[in-house]
Amino acid sequence: xxxxxxxxxxxxxxxxxxxxxxxxxxxxxxxxxxxxxxxxxxxxxxxxxxxxxxxxxxxxxxxxxxxxxxxxxxxxxxxxxxxxxxxxxxxxxxxxxxxxxxxxxxxxxxxxxxxxxxxxxxxxxxxxxxxxxxxxxxxxxxxxxxxxxxxxxxxxxxxxxxxxxxxxxxxxxxxxx
Numbered sequence: 001x002x003x004x005x006x007x008x009x010x011x012x013x014x015x016x017x018x019x020x021x022x023x024x025x026x027x028x029x030x031x032x033x034x035x036x037x038x039x040x041x042x043x044x045x046x047x048x049x050x051x052x053x054x055x056x057x058x059x060x061x062x063x064x065x066x067x068x069x070x071x072x073x074x075x076x077x078x079x080x081x082x083x084x085x086x087x088x089x090x091x092x093x094x095x096x097x098x099x100x101x102x103x104x105x106x107x108x109x110x111x112x113x114x115x116x117x118x119x120x121x122x123x124x125x126x127x128x129x130x131x132x133x134x135x136x137x138x139x140x141x142x143x144x145x146x147x148x149x150x151x152x153x154x155x156x157x158x159x160x161x162x163x164x165x166x167x168x169x170x171x172x173x174x175x176x177x
Contacts, residue, residue, distance in 0.1 A: 002106075003082055006037045010085075031094040035167065038086040039103040039160055045079035046159075051133060093171025100160025107156060111135075111149065 013029045028034060048071070114124075114131050124131040134140065134148035 002037055003041050003078055006034070006082075010034075028090050031090045031092075032096070032099055034086055034090045035095055035099065035163060036103050036106075038082050039100075039163060040106050041079040041082045042159065042163075043107060043156060045075055046155075047132065048075035087170075092167050092174060095164050095167045097164070100157055100164050103160050104153065104156055107152075 009029060053071075114135065117124075118129060123129050130136045134152065135145055137145050140148065
């Protein structure tokens with residue numbers, strides 16, 4: 001949903017700029033927000049490919065088919081398009097050193113939402129108390145869940161700083177042209 005909203009913002013801003021200024025330069029209302037959306041959807045794709053699809057396949061005894069059209073569009077195609085958009089159309093060199101830390105806010109907010117929803121007795125689908133296997137306290141124990149979240153946090157921040165470094169590198173390359 002975040003990606004769809006961001007793409008609609010980009011569409012409106014780009015259309016307005018085309019109407020007022022013609023086709024010139026790039027249309028990027030917020031390179032930092034664009035990078036945040038890209039980071040969020042990259043994490044979504046990674047969690048799906050590394051954790052969700054293999055876990056569902058394993059639990060079903062091989063009967064689960066993880067790569068259906070809907071799953072592919074949401075978890076693979078959309079992330080790749082958002083990443084490509086960021087690489088091709090977002091001005092580079094505008095990210096701040098602390099942005100990767102700020103990009104952790106949406107995943108942590110989702111954790112708070114999910115655990116609150118679980119505490120209130122809601123579920124995440126038929127027979128699914130937890131939205132992700134790493135959040136399952138009954139299976140992993142509280143310590144295991146904390147370790148999973150800690151490990152995923154390290155991965156998240158590492159990927160974020162990798163994106164920050166890529167942003168810097170692409171900005172330097174653009175200056176040398």
